[in-house]
Amino acid sequence: MPNDWKPVSYDQNTRQLSAVPDSFAQRNLGVLSIVWNPGIDVGASISPGTELAVIQWEDNSRDPITAPENCSGNIGSVNRNIIFENLAFEPSVWLLILSQ
Amino acid sequence: MIHIDVRTWRNASAAIIGKVGLLLCVISVSSCAHKDSMSSRYQISVDKPDGFSLTKNVILVADNQLNHLYGDPIWMRSQLVTQFVRVTIRPVQQDLFGQGILQWVVDVYGKQRPIIHLGDAANMGCVGEFERFLGIMSAPGVRPWLMAPGNHDAYLMGNSQNVVEDWQRACERAGGPLTKDMLVAAYLRHLHLQDEGFREAFPDVDNLPSSGEWRSDAAAGSVFLRAVAWSIDAGRPHRSFVVQEIDLGLPPAPDGSLPAHPVTAILLDTSQFPNPPTLVPVPGPNAGLNGNLQPDQLDVITRWMSNVDAGTISVLMGHHPFGTLLPDARAAVDQLRKQHDVPLFVSAHTHLGQYFVRGGSEGWLELNVGSIVDYPIEFRTFSMHEGPDGGVLFRTPQFRIPDLWGTLAGDRAPKCDSQWEAMPEDPDFYLTYLDGSSPDPEKTQLMLMTTLLHTYARLIDTVPSASDNDTWPDLSEYAGSDCCSSDAGVLAALDHILIDPDREQSIDVLIELGKFDQSRTVVDPIVHRDYRICQAVWASKYNKIDRRAPTANDPYIMFSTQPGNE
Numbered sequence: 001m002p003n004d005w006k007p008v009s010y011d012q013n014t015r016q017l018s019a020v021p022d023s024f025a026q027r028n029l030g031v032l033s034i035v036w037n038p039g040i041d042v043g044a045s046i047s048p049g050t051e052l053a054v055i056q057w058e059d060n061s062r063d064p065i066t067a068p069e070n071c072s073g074n075i076g077s078v079n080r081n082i083i084f085e086n087l088a089f090e091p092s093v094w095l096l097i098l099s100q
Numbered sequence: 101m102i103h104i105d106v107r108t109w110r111n112a113s114a115a116i117i118g119k120v121g122l123l124l125c126v127i128s129v130s131s132c133a134h135k136d137s138m139s140s141r142y143q144i145s146v147d148k149p150d151g152f153s154l155t156k157n158v159i160l161v162a163d164n165q166l167n168h169l170y171g172d173p174i175w176m177r178s179q180l181v182t183q184f185v186r187v188t189i190r191p192v193q194q195d196l197f198g199q200g201i202l203q204w205v206v207d208v209y210g211k212q213r214p215i216i217h218l219g220d221a222a223n224m225g226c227v228g229e230f231e232r233f234l235g236i237m238s239a240p241g242v243r244p245w246l247m248a249p250g251n252h253d254a255y256l257m258g259n260s261q262n263v264v265e266d267w268q269r270a271c272e273r274a275g276g277p278l279t280k281d282m283l284v285a286a287y288l289r290h291l292h293l294q295d296e297g298f299r300e301a302f303p304d305v306d307n308l309p310s311s312g313e314w315r316s317d318a319a320a321g322s323v324f325l326r327a328v329a330w331s332i333d334a335g336r337p338h339r340s341f342v343v344q345e346i347d348l349g350l351p352p353a354p355d356g357s358l359p360a361h362p363v364t365a366i367l368l369d370t371s372q373f374p375n376p377p378t379l380v381p382v383p384g385p386n387a388g389l390n391g392n393l394q395p396d397q398l399d400v401i402t403r404w405m406s407n408v409d410a411g412t413i414s415v416l417m418g419h420h421p422f423g424t425l426l427p428d429a430r431a432a433v434d435q436l437r438k439q440h441d442v443p444l445f446v447s448a449h450t451h452l453g454q455y456f457v458r459g460g461s462e463g464w465l466e467l468n469v470g471s472i473v474d475y476p477i478e479f480r481t482f483s484m485h486e487g488p489d490g491g492v493l494f495r496t497p498q499f500r501i502p503d504l505w506g507t508l509a510g511d512r513a514p515k516c517d518s519q520w521e522a523m524p525e526d527p528d529f530y531l532t533y534l535d536g537s538s539p540d541p542e543k544t545q546l547m548l549m550t551t552l553l554h555t556y557a558r559l560i561d562t563v564p565s566a567s568d569n570d571t572w573p574d575l576s577e578y579a580g581s582d583c584c585s586s587d588a589g590v591l592a593a594l595d596h597i598l599i600d601p602d603r604e605q606s607i608d609v610l611i612e613l614g615k616f617d618q619s620r621t622v623v624d625p626i627v628h629r630d631y632r633i634c635q636a637v638w639a640s641k642y643n644k645i646d647r648r649a650p651t652a653n654d655p656y657i658m659f660s661t662q663p664g665n666e
Binding site: 028061080081082089 | 146147148149150151152153155156157209211212213321350351352353354481483485497499507508509510512
């Protein structure tokens with residue numbers, strides 16, 4: 001996996017953190033689970049670099065999801081019903097929304 | 101018109117039957133009110149609680165009913181019979197194009213997760229049907245797949261073995277009947293191709309023992325097929341079986357830790373009978389009405405389940421629902437379920453995805469997977485995760501076609517253009533096969549073949565061949581002139597043939613057209629894919645609801661404000 005592999009992107013306008021389908025497609029591994037880290041819930045404060053969740057791949061390897069640049073604020077919503085099967089496909093799946 | 105009368109009569113009959121059923125239900129209120137309820141050990145959750153997966157995430161797919169259209173006529177496939185038993189005939193577009201749906205699932209989702217097929221890959225029970233199915237499932241890049249035999253994979257139209265002549269006729273031009281022993285042998289060939297360990301243990305696939313067993317000694321979680329046992333009985337095909345143990349578990353996590361629970365699935369063969377199945381269920385058995393397992397298979401399963409590591413969770417899967425298993429098999433499976441605290445039984449066969457609760461007020465769950473060709477068209481994925489308080493979570497999202505397609509962007513999923521749809525007044529309308537009640541299978545087949553010829557005409561007209569296409573069908577013998585070297589030529593030939601279609605001739609033409617359509621270069625391959633799959637979906641939908649009409653989940657209905665635009 002290249003060092004610059006980025007599974008998520010943050011849109012400052014919509015305040016939405018979403019999966020990057022091309023990044024998931026590039027891995028060519030199915031996702032078994034995305035497990036939110038303890039404390040990542042509505043109302044929690046996050047900033048760039050905060051470790052948000054762990055991706056569990058079909059070979060049981062794991063990769064962290066960290067808050068990217070500009071992704072700073074309080075969590076408004078957490079997606080706890082992610083369709084892992086569609087993470088590699090457009091449109092991108094939302095993961096977190098920061099509150100206004 | 102006769103077709104209106106027939107449909108009206110059938111709808112009226114259904115209404116009367118429904119009312120009588122309701123009345124009986126009201127009369128016996130106590131039995132209607134006391135439904136089985138699932139035990140409090142099960143909790144339904146709308147969100148996924150946090151927790152890592154304990155298992156692989158597998159696709160569950162079933163009942164694609166790949167149907168051989170070009171056999172010789174048999175009495176079961178007449179318009180009269182289908183008025184009473186609707187699945188004896190499906191709309192020709194479902195049979196012709198419906199496997200494109202399975203192909204799409206395999207192509208799009210099967211490259212990142214293994215597949216468990218829960219049976220009824222075939223429909224009439226022909227060698228050629230299963231061979232075509234193997235071709236779909238073995239596409240390049242697809243993860244391993246395993247299947248449990250269904251009744252349609254080894255018995256004529258899923259019911260009987262003893263009607264040799266009918267079965268032979270039905271499977272004419274498709275390699276003949278696929279008896280149960282032949283199915284097991286063909287499936288073992290697939291395992292041999294797919295699984296290196298099995299191949300090393302039995303290098304000569306043409307000389308596999310008539311009964312055998314193999315178990316992988318690979319590390320936990322590193323394989324999909326953990327074990328297989330089989331019996332091939334050519335003298336008594338119905339006693340043949342193949343049973344498999346699937347390692348649903350995962351390899352160790354990066355820190356070396358293993359999942360809290362190893363998880364296995366036993367893929368039962370519920371199409372194994374002591375006597376040849378018969379269409380008439382008394383004394384039977386009828387393989388469509390009931391499933392069964394014999395002591396030799398049950399002995400293997402009992403041994404396998406007893407030998408698993410402590411803490412292992414075992415799931416049982418098979419084609420027939422638990423409630424349709426014959427009493428001895430049901431009791432044996434239930435005993436295994438209780439003894440090993442099996443939390444879930446997974447089945448198919450009903451073509452209606454649903455959960456069953458079995459076993460009374462402290463009931464246990466059966467997940468029943470719907471069909472990938474009959475409406476509502478569906479597949480699921482299945483995995484087990486760490487749940488709250490040391491429990492486990494079943495994650496099994498249902499994916500319904502075409503709803504799923506609306507959620508995917510670009511050309512990954514088919515898009516159905518409403519202009520492609522056949523209308524009730526068109527000769528290739530999806531429910532044309534219901535317009536009549538002839539008991540004559542030859543007449544019925546001629547009607548089906550004629551509809552198919554019109555179906556091909558619409559396809560070629562809508563999805564033109566590319567200008568550089570150099571593959572053309574040879575229809576000269578039937579067209580009255582040299583043919584063909586263009587789409588226009590093919591369409592003209594079809595017009596000529598349709599003036600006075602002949603059954604046998606139509607079959608020859610259709611086979612030639614099928615080869616043409618598979619190999620030709622088209623202007624737009626995506627439209628080619630989408631057009632065919634959408635025809636199958638419309639056919640499947642209207643066949644389910646018996647008319648051209650929306651279903652409750654259709655969000656958009658267009659209406660022309662031009663009264664003459666009908």
